[in-house]
Amino acid sequence: MPGMDDGRPAAPTRGRMLLRGCLKRCPVCGQGHLFRRWFHRIDRCPRCGLRFERIEGHWTGDLGLNTIVSFSALFLTLIVGFALTYPDIPAVLLFLLAVGVALVVPVVFFPFSKTIWLAIDLMMRPLDPDEVRPAYRRSAEALGRRVT
Numbered sequence: 001m002p003g004m005d006d007g008r009p010a011a012p013t014r015g016r017m018l019l020r021g022c023l024k025r026c027p028v029c030g031q032g033h034l035f036r037r038w039f040h041r042i043d044r045c046p047r048c049g050l051r052f053e054r055i056e057g058h059w060t061g062d063l064g065l066n067t068i069v070s071f072s073a074l075f076l077t078l079i080v081g082f083a084l085t086y087p088d089i090p091a092v093l094l095f096l097l098a099v100g101v102a103l104v105v106p107v108v109f110f111p112f113s114k115t116i117w118l119a120i121d122l123m124m125r126p127l128d129p130d131e132v133r134p135a136y137r138r139s140a141e142a143l144g145r146r147v148t
């Protein structure tokens with residue numbers, strides 16, 4: 001099977017972890033279906049066993065990421081709206097469009113912010129072998145920590 005050596009999965013690269021995060025998948029093993037509903041994620045990856053809330057306060061990162069993306073989308077909407085309609089700027093229409101972006105983007109991006117942040121967190125704070133099932137400990141070793 002591609003990506004496997006002696007029956008154990010190969011460690012994902014940073015790019016692959018980030019791509020998996022962008023696809024709402026587990027950055028370590030690529031498992032999908034991590035959310036029961038749009039806002040309700042499961043606690044652990046069913047395949048590799050990674051607990052998604054790695055430390056207390058872990059999710060402040062995805063909140064920050066969602067805020068940055070939402071404000072960027074809002075800013076871009078306003079800038080493009082001004083640029084395309086100048087000098088006859090339709091203020092009410094642009095305001096309603098901005099409100100729509102401000103309401104929709106954080107909701108749509110919510111689950112993605114969680115898995116993308118998890119991938120970023122794994123890049124900054126490497127996986128500990130004890131965080132995953134034995135079959136995925138090679139990933140933990142390759143991502144920066146040694147098994148003791």
Ligand SMILES: [Zn+2]
Pocket residue numbers: 026027028029030031045046047048049050
């Ligand atoms: Zn996983």
